[in-house]
Structure formats: structure tokens, C-alpha cells
Amino acid sequence: MRTPEEIRKQILELTREYSKAMHGNNLPGNDAEHAEFIPGETVVPYAGRVFNSDEVEAAVRSTLDFWLTLGPEGDAFEKELGAFLKVKRSLLVNSGSSANLVAISALTSEKLGDRQLRPGDEVITVAAGFPTTVAPIIQNRLVPVFIDNDPVTLNGRMDQLEEAYVEGKTKAVMMAHTLGNPFDLSVVTDFCKRHNLWLIEDNCDALGCQYDGRFTGTFGDLSTQSFYPPHHLTMGEGGAVNVVKDMRLKVLVESFRDWGRDCWCASGKDNTCNKRFGWQLGELPEGYDHKYIYSHLGYNLKPLDTQAAIGREQLKKLPHFIQARIDNWNLLRQGLAEFDDCFEFHLPTHASGWSSEGFNWDGTGHKTVCSWFGFMMLIKSSAPFDRREFVRMLDGAKIGNRMLFGGNLLRQPAFVTLKRQNPGAFRVATTMEGADRIMKESVFVGTYPGLSGDMIQYMVECIRNFVLKSRR
Ligand SMILES: Cc1ncc(COP(=O)(O)O)c(C=O)c1O
The missing domain is CATH 3.90.1150.10 (Aspartate Aminotransferase, domain 1)
Known part of the structure; x- marks a missing residue:
């Protein structure tokens, strides 16, 4: 009888062999093994998944481990992405749209005191782009205020920010670095600082862009990534919220991602706070299980661990x-x-x-x-x-x-x-x-x-x- 380790090893070897035989079209364009290009016959995609047997092996390995929900691979990916960008934390979600939803939702938490975004507060954004940069603003009962795009850089017309600003109403700026082109971060960060506004950078189309030598996605309070196939790295579906500096936001992002819960235990852990039965919150009885205390109206927007395993291989490339x-x-x-x-x-x-x-x-x-x-x-x-x-x-x-x-x-x-x-x-x-x-x-x-x-x-x-x- 073969041991599970021996079977696993063989499956993974066969997986690599299969991928090499099957996925020639998905190799980097400059790879000698890339499938032949026949002008006029082969489609030249505008974007797509680029991978080799490393990603396929990682997916199968993680599937065989069968942890399924966000776990060790997710943990490692979050650390590796955070280290790449040099942000305090990166948190995985199941899409870039979810990342935008979670990022703006986190800022509606009552725990932020007078910085909490409340219904009717205005968020400056731009008119041309992807709809789910804007939809989560409205879904949170906030009011997007649109400025125009520059047609050559495709980014927001930052000379219009002051025109859009209304004292006491404007509370945040949320916009994308369009099509891999950083927006004018010097003007926007200065504007946000001057008026004490939150900044969310939608970095979904811009992973790896730099502004004055620093990666985009590291200038605002929060930033977001998409890992859908046309993006800079992929795990099929997937996204991330980057917490740039303020660790208060990490707990809030996690809460909105994970059902709205107050508890911040990782999957499979039960008592990270060391007082699981020692809390009294809301009108719940003292000692109610912290794992089931909800401080926000949240979602469940986590991806699978297998996605993170694929993402880890992509991140290396x-x-x-x-x-x-x-x-x-x-x-x-x-x-x-x-x-x-x-x-x-x-x-x-x-x-x-x-x-x-x-x-x-x-x-x-x-x-x-x-x-x-x-x-x-x-x-x-x-x-x-x-x-x-x-x-x-x-x-x-x-x-x-x-x-x-x-x-x-x-x-x-x-x-x-x-x-x-x-x-x-x-x-x-x-x-x-x-x-x-x-x-x-x-x-x-x-x-x-x-x-x-x-x-x-x-x-x-x-x-x-x-x-x-x-x-x-
Ligand atoms: C700027 C921008 N933000 C957000 C998204 C949404 O990402 P996802 O497709 O992963 O939901 C996209 C999609 O491509 C995008 O272009």
C-alpha cells in the first residue's frame, strides 16, 4: 500500500506534467515554451491569466490539503502582499468589488467616533471608470460627488477637487488609479490632509505602479486590489484591502468582511482575545460568546484558501x-x-x-x-x-x-x-x-x-x- 505522502507526490508530479502539456497558451509571452502564434488565426487577448505549472500545482496541493476556507495559505499571502507593498496589513476578500465595499463600509463604523462616515456624507470620486468603485458609496447611503476625468491620463481632474468640496459634508475621497496610471497623489493627499478626509485608493488596476518611488495603494488610509484574471496577478476571483497605517481600520475591515463580528479570531481559533466569555456588549448578557457578537451589519466576503495558494505563486512573478x-x-x-x-x-x-x-x-x-x-x-x-x-x-x-x-x-x-x-x-x-x-x-x-x-x-x-x- 502506498502512503498518502507517496500518492500526493505522484499527483503533484502528474499535475505539473499535465499543466506543461495543457497550458502553453497561458505562459508568459516571452517563454520559449509558449504556444505558437499564428497571425490572423490566434486570438491576441487584451488580458488573461498568465501562469505555469507552479500555480496549478499550488491549487491542487491546497485542494488535497482540503482546508478550504481562508487559512494558512491566505495568512501567508496576506503577509507577503503586505510586505511587497510595505503596508501594515493586507486582508484578502473574494473580489476587487468586495474590497471596495468592505473598505468604505469599514469607515461607517461607529467605533471611529467623529470620523465615522454617516448617511448623507459626501465622498468625492470620478465619473469615468469601473462601476464598483462608486456603487459601494451609494450602497452605504453615502453620496458620491463626481468630478471629471482628464482624457489623456484618464485620472480624476484634481484641479476640480476644491470645487466639489463642501465643508461639513465632504468626508472622503475614493477613486481609482485608472488603467495602471497613478493619479496625482501629491494633490489628493494634500487636499485630504487639509480637510481631514479619508482617502481610499482603488488600486485594483494598478498593482505595481509607483508615485515618487513608492507603490500606489500605500498613500491613502485604505486601498484595494482585484485578482480577477485581467489584473496584474490573479487567483481567479479575489481581492484585497490594504490597511496602510492605522491598525484600528484592520479590525473594522475584518469585521465587515467576516459577518460583522466583533471577534477577530482567525479561522480555527477560538480565544485570541483571552476573554471569550468575558465581554458584555450591546444588550447581550455578560459573558455571551464573543465569537457570536456582532458590532456591525457585515458580510461574508472571504475567498478560499486555494485561491490564496495560487496567488502566492503569482506574487513571486x-x-x-x-x-x-x-x-x-x-x-x-x-x-x-x-x-x-x-x-x-x-x-x-x-x-x-x-x-x-x-x-x-x-x-x-x-x-x-x-x-x-x-x-x-x-x-x-x-x-x-x-x-x-x-x-x-x-x-x-x-x-x-x-x-x-x-x-x-x-x-x-x-x-x-x-x-x-x-x-x-x-x-x-x-x-x-x-x-x-x-x-x-x-x-x-x-x-x-x-x-x-x-x-x-x-x-x-x-x-x-x-x-x-x-x-x-
Ligand atoms: C478600477 C476597478 N475597481 C474595481 C474593480 C472590481 O474588481 P473585481 O472584478 O475583482 O470585482 C475593477 C474591475 O476590473 C476595476 O477596474
């Missing part, structure tokens, strides 16, 4: 993934340099221009490093084609492409209906030319690490041929 995104963006930018008359190309915050030597920087002294989520182009009105014609060409050539998620969210049916049914549910502080331009004119293609040099070359050629033909 993250620096390479980030570099590949930068390299792929540069190759595309270089390849399309002659078409400035047709496209307004994405620029990093604080960059004033691009040349083949690199970016030129504005006079602020601040610099950003983008961990590009995609390669964004706005189709100029002077171009001899419009966006619809351009995306049809991309689709025909099997080149994956996307718009900036929900475009101007205020134009989405959900927001139009909300405005009709509850006009006070949100406030629009400025005009929205930038968000509308992004909605109407922008499209992005991939920069993800699964793209090979041949794929990038193919994208450049297809775009070049299309532009030259349209000009004739």
Missing part, C-alpha cells in the same frame, strides 16, 4: 509581470509613434509628452511609473476613421480590445434610473467633457505579460495598415 507590462506598452508606443495625428495616446500622470527616449515630465518634480493595465488610445476627431471602424478592424484581426469599462458612469442605465428615482443619491460637481470624450473616443488593447513580441508586432502592423489605408 509579480515584478516580471510589471516589467512585461511596461515593455509591451513601450513597444506599442514606439511602433505607433508616427500616428500622433490619429491617436491621442495615454500619458502617465505628470508626464507632459513622450519621445522615443522616454517621457518628458512636467515642472512639479513628481514622477510616476505606470504598471499599465492596457494601451489606451483616443481616436482624434481629425483621424480619417472613427472608433467604431477602428474596433471593427481590431475585432476582425482577432485583437482583443476594450473601452474604459463603464465610460462616463453617469450615462449608464443604473445611474440614469437612480437620478430619476432618487435625485439626491449623487451629486455632479462639474461638467463632464473629459469623461464623455473617454466614453466616446477611447479604446485600449493589451499590454499583459502573456503577449509575445510577435503578437505586439502583429498589433502594430494591423493598426499601421488600417491607418494607412484609411488615409488614402
